[in-house]
Amino acid sequence: MPGPRVVPVHGDEDLPSRVDAVVIGGGIVGCSTALELAERGVSVALCEKGGIGQEQSSRNWGWVRISRRDPREVPLMAEALRIWPELDRRTGRDTGYRRAGIVFTCADDAEYERHESWPRNLQGYQIEARMLTPAEFRSLVPGAEMDIKGALYTPADGRAEPQKAAPAIAEAARDKGAAILTECAVRGIETSGGRVSGVITERGAIACSSVILAGGAWSNLFCGLYGLDLPQLKVMNSVLRTKPLEGGPEQAVWANGFAVRKRQDGGYTVASGHENVVDIVPKSFRYAMNFLPALRQEWRSLNFRLSGRFLDEARIPGRWRMDEASPFEYCRVLDPKPSERLSNRALANLKRAFPAFEAAEIAQRWAGYIDVTPDAVPVISAVDTIPGFHIATGFSGHGFGIGPAAGRLMADIVTGRPPVVDPHDFRFSRFSDGSEIRPISGF
Template identity: 45%
Template sequence: MAPIIKPIINPATNLPHATTVVIIGGGIVGLTAALTLAERNVPVVVLEKGRIAGEQSSRNLGWIRKTNRLSDDVPLALASDKLWAEMSKRVGADVGYSQSGILFIGRTPAEIAGYESWHNSTQSLNLDSRMVTAKQIDQLVPNGRGKWAGGIYTASDGRAEPTLASSAIANAAIAKGAVIIENCAVRTLATKGGRVSGVITEQGEILCQEVLLAGGIWSRRFLGNLGVNLPTLPTICSVLKTKPMDIKFAPSVGAPDFSFRKHRDGGYIISQRGKLDAPLTIDHLLLGLKFLPALKGQHKFLKIGLGKYFWDDLRLARKWKEDSVSPFEKVRAMNPLSNEVLTGNALDNLRASWSGFEHAEIETQWAGVIDITPDSNPVIDRIDKIPGLTIATGFSGHGFGTSPAAGQLAADMVMQSDTPLIDPTPYRFSRF
């Protein structure tokens, strides 16, 4: 079952006639962009086809990390660290944030060499990451019985609660004047004189000057209907949550075949870090060549298969008219079944490595669909082909951790700021 999201307070029910900015997608990046714009007194409307944060924004692991990110993605993560630390005060509500550290560990010299390589490549960024020995791992996370060759630890990494954060950000945005409407799918854009003039929804049209598309896994399909080819493919991450336990490990831990982090209620969020489901789609045929370099290095982490997801995806239209029912009305939320073989394997591996998890009881399980780009970096950019359209999507499983900065950068791009939060060059659409 999907995680239970804290509901937002007083979502709008009536579609406004006009606004300055429309944001398509009520995930955490779109909501953070809305909060940023509302704080700048820019009128903004968020349109979500289902419930806010109903897909990956509430189903992710809740990690906030710099460790093992691509070096050109680290500045966004560093900016997010500062914004996450201030988020509860900013929104006036608990988001479950804790700067509790993240520890990646390995069993083999090759795994440790990979961490060392990343560590060496980021020395100029002045991170607090450090290589650790097996003895130091036991000091950070005691009573282990796994045979670790070492690892890398970043004390300034952290965690937050996905089921709290998006709702808190949404409520703060509403309090500052943003309009958020759930169960209202955007079918397409309206244009006038060659640029965006509004959006056409299932409930009617809203006039606007700018549009931000933050649609996650749905962004490729939305853009494809407009003749824009966004290269993203789906992967599915399965997660389990245990009942509260009498274990007080502070850092989140990523091992080769499991990961875990503490939930605010005392339970643990656990996943199989060594394997993701990669359901085949028609897009694999269309985009295969763009993803070949990435697949050569990552194929061992992907469980590739042809199944229900393929047929469900095939049934959804790729082209439709503004007066037709869109795919986003037919599927309000992507809700894949959890792969209990993978999550069970992850829990078994964790039990074998830390004695405290021997009696862990599973409380619930879920899965979420992640949109992956060929280089695992998102796109946060204006689309030259459609003046007035900006996109913030393709976060490749990193969106929650970087969402405060990603949303602010997206807002900067929408308003064409001369001083964006960070250099947006790594996120240009033109790199594809």
């Protein structure tokens, strides 16, 4: 099943012998980090094992939202909402960004109460979020036929095109002097005197003083090579897009049975509002206790299955030599088969809510692996035990919208600038320093 059609980025032919920083991973977070560093005059090489934005960065819903975020992410997402409107001008390319608002509907009183309390997280940010009555919802979103108690509406939220955003940012980083290396897996890092001194890629070595791992779902495997235990698992989300359609909502809308947002081409991206597939793999057992608090909250929305993925991951070696092909070279792109059952159900629910979608024609389906942490909060952090090594991963399905700000924060950490937001909640050491690790209920 082919993935979404991503704007192609042709990698550089020449491998630099030395740069200040190497970014591992060409998703939106890695590309944003590379752009931020390059704009500050830092020489940088971005190494991607496959193509730019080919995995979850192009497979997500395309939502740019602060609403219903974990409160620990709100300061960084507020920064992202300042960055996104300038990205087209800054990159000189089209990301498809538009501020159109996002609506989270409330099916019952309990859900309304949870949503009603959320806007207090925006105090001090000059970002509006308000509750809508059913009548106000129908006025804002014409064509909806939904029996709801109300809705949370955040006008500052928006949407962008995942198949365009990471490529645009990568090309802009190259414009600023970054080397963009595709089909160039990093096999490992080199150290000298206990700190990072370079990386070994499949095409040769690059000397550097800083490495940023923005490897998405592959980050746990890479970290394990150096005895770093990053608790991370994968969740599969299935998506479909429709051909252009008249009469659908301008705002992105979430409901228990569907999530929908308008695309730049006039079609719509559609997915389940809450259901995902979880493949049981060997690391499911290793990290079972880490994820138990999250499982207690989210088990109703998770479809566990035992599939061929168990054996696929069981065969992946945990260690490899630098002069041999790494697992990253044997699987360039994670391209799982989507669940037609879940996406068909989402589309059926959408048709009941918005009769205009009775005319919808499915143009394409795909699925992607979301990399999740036990507290559903990312790691954006230096690694104390390996000076010069940094991690930006574990965005738990929230990475697309927050990606440009995550890249800014990561660049601050690498260069020693005052951080754009307090990075304490994103520290890697929280998994080993005795901190309580759990998601915040309701987000």
